[in-house]
Amino acid sequence: MLGSAREEGARDRALSLASVPPNRARRLVRDDPRGxxxxxxxxxxxxxxxxxxxxxxxxxxxxxxxxxxxxxLWTAPGTG
Structure with missing residues (x-):
């Protein structure tokens, strides 16, 4: 499963702040229309x-x- 989480606390805000430079770089390289x-x-x-x-x-x-x-990631018991 993939998803997005709401920020909660300083650690989450720090991770969001750390994602700003790579996000901007990705937008310069990839033609990925928003919305x-x-x-x-x-x-x-x-x-x-x-x-x-x-x-x-x-x-x-x-x-x-x-x-x-x-x-x-979840694996059903007895399958892996």
Whole structure:
């Protein structure tokens, strides 16, 4: 699963700030028109996403990425 998380606290703001230079560089290199993909507001923080996922898919691995993004990977028990 891929998604975006709402900023919560100094660590999240620092990661967002760190994403500004690579984001600007990417826009100079890639012709990626803005506004072409549907986007929803981020309602949960990374902590909230982890807590919600723990109740639905226990053992999911959560990884933070730049631009307020995250990914989660879950493997069904007994399959891997």
């Amino acid at each position: 072409t993909a549907p986007v929803a507001d981020c309602s949960l923080s990374p902590r909230g996403i982890r807590a919600t996922a723990a109740g639905i898919v226990p053992g999911a691995r959560f990884r933070r990425h730049l631009y307020r993004r995250y990914s989660m």
